[in-house]
Amino acid sequence: MNKAISALKEKHSAPFMRRTSHSSGQASNYSNAPAQKEYYWYPGEEVTISIQIIRSGVLKFIVDGNGKHYESEYECAGYKQGTRGEFKRVNAIDQVSNEGKPTQATNTKVEGAQWKGSFLFRMYDGKIVKTPLHTGRYTDMRCPDAMYFDINSTEAEQKIGAESVEINGAGY
Structure with a gap:
């Protein structure tokens, strides 16, 4: 043990x-x-x-x-x-030097990853304001296939870009 x-x-x-x-x-x-x-x-x-x-x-x-x-x-x-x-805000299983190549088969898992909040800072009326990265401001890209991801968030968490992320290279 x-x-x-x-x-x-x-x-x-x-x-x-x-x-x-x-x-x-x-x-x-x-x-x-x-x-x-x-x-x-x-x-x-x-x-x-x-x-x-x-x-x-x-x-x-x-x-x-x-x-x-x-x-x-x-x-x-x-x-x-x-x-x-x-x-882009990314959770991934690292496959070094694999850029532009097909995803390599793996049994690796990412468990318990959490984004507790994600924010953008932007200029509005001459002031810098903190803006939540919610579903209206991003594209969900579960690559190469959604079957490898288990992503969960409450409605309140979605409003501030918070979510729990699990990745299983063998799929769910």
Whole structure:
């Protein structure tokens, strides 16, 4: 039993951000914290993730929680202050270097993931306002197929972009 508990504690998550290529010639890539223990978050730890447009073409990526903090500036040519941007909030089973390829078969599971709230900050009447990311402001994309996801939320949770997410690579 101790070996199983020890193995479970070793599983970790490293939040990252990814951008697609842009008409400016900027190539697609992703960014995450260095592969060091001070930037790993483990099951049960709560984190806050923030993306801010700090100047045209530059985002700030911030991950904070459980006494750990990571932030970096990230060049992203398609984002300019005062214009609309498109962002994705994703829960996934990581399949490194699989971009643009078919999904690989796996029995991996993600259990107990929760979004306690998701918000956008936007300019309205000259002021920055916090706006809930509710179902009217996003596209639900359970890729490659909805059969791999079990997503639940109450009506109140839906209004603030909160939900529970389970993913099973073998399907439900």
